[in-house]
Amino acid sequence: MITSEKINETIFNALDEINQLLPDENKIEKKEDTVLYGAYSRLDSLGLVNLIVTVEQRVQDELGRSIDLTDEKALSRKNSPFLTVKTLSDYIASLLNNE
Amino acid sequence: MISPVNIKNQKIILITGTSKGIGKYLAEYYCGKGHVVTGCSRNDSEIKNDNYTHFLLDVTDEKKVKELFLHIRKNYDRLDVLINNAGIASMNHVMLTPSETVNKIFETNFTGTFLFCREAAKLMSKNKSGRIINFSSVAADLAIEGEAIYAASKSAVETFTKILSKELSAFGITANTIGLTPVKTDLIKNVPVVKINNLLEKLTVKRFAEFTDISNVTDFFIREESNFITGQNINLGGV
Numbered sequence: 001m002i003t004s005e006k007i008n009e010t011i012f013n014a015l016d017e018i019n020q021l022l023p024d025e026n027k028i029e030k031k032e033d034t035v036l037y038g039a040y041s042r043l044d045s046l047g048l049v050n051l052i053v054t055v056e057q058r059v060q061d062e063l064g065r066s067i068d069l070t071d072e073k074a075l076s077r078k079n080s081p082f083l084t085v086k087t088l089s090d091y092i093a094s095l096l097n098n099e
Numbered sequence: 100m101i102s103p104v105n106i107k108n109q110k111i112i113l114i115t116g117t118s119k120g121i122g123k124y125l126a127e128y129y130c131g132k133g134h135v136v137t138g139c140s141r142n143d144s145e146i147k148n149d150n151y152t153h154f155l156l157d158v159t160d161e162k163k164v165k166e167l168f169l170h171i172r173k174n175y176d177r178l179d180v181l182i183n184n185a186g187i188a189s190m191n192h193v194m195l196t197p198s199e200t201v202n203k204i205f206e207t208n209f210t211g212t213f214l215f216c217r218e219a220a221k222l223m224s225k226n227k228s229g230r231i232i233n234f235s236s237v238a239a240d241l242a243i244e245g246e247a248i249y250a251a252s253k254s255a256v257e258t259f260t261k262i263l264s265k266e267l268s269a270f271g272i273t274a275n276t277i278g279l280t281p282v283k284t285d286l287i288k289n290v291p292v293v294k295i296n297n298l299l300e301k302l303t304v305k306r307f308a309e310f311t312d313i314s315n316v317t318d319f320f321i322r323e324e325s326n327f328i329t330g331q332n333i334n335l336g337g338v
Contacts, residue, residue: 066165
């Protein structure tokens, strides 16, 4: 069982990596309620693509598991798993712990 | 793992379909230039070179493809060039073509190309640079009878590559296609001579392609100076 703390840490590490590419005013806060997707996000569409790819790679490197964050299941959900850090973390937990 | 210091001046190149024909030639050609080449095919490889690593896989096997990319990321931490060469052909009249054949051709020629492009883009985007070269065919533009499914799969690759080039431009990645003409490889061994001659007659330069004609164009796309060339298709032989 991989804990939500561990998953959050992995997402925050990915955000650190993404933040290195962003100007100060656009840096993403490392908080559970940070909005990642939609009008209130500081990420543009390419930034979100970059984040998703980085999180997938970090999960592989840090948690030793291969996940696909953009499978049909994610894209067909009523509420996007990419909305906030928390929804992303919950979605990753469901992928990792329900396999 | 090869030290990143040692490979700084070498390109990390991935080529699909390297067990024979064009793919085997290109793998040996780029190894010979001192680059680090990873290849894959459904069959074993005869390539013997310290710079070459071979993976046994079907390009449509998503899990295996991901494992290959994980190997590249763990060992080299980057990918400079992807050449999507793997492909299958089948000639038949549309009215006599089983849907199974259509699915097989599209899975290998299109879905396989898509999978490798997607995973390569993930790796290349980290480096803000990369070259993707997909193989199309002059059959797509010449619209020759009997090649409807093969040509359609290659048209799909061309359109996909054009849009891919736009989506990846912000990441410093170029994506182009080469429209191949017949080369004397296994791919055309079962095609009647009259059909091949008919195709060659439609080219501006009426001859078979040599392997060097192909590496000439891949070299061009790979050159540092070609970072302004993207979303293009170069047809060999002139169409």
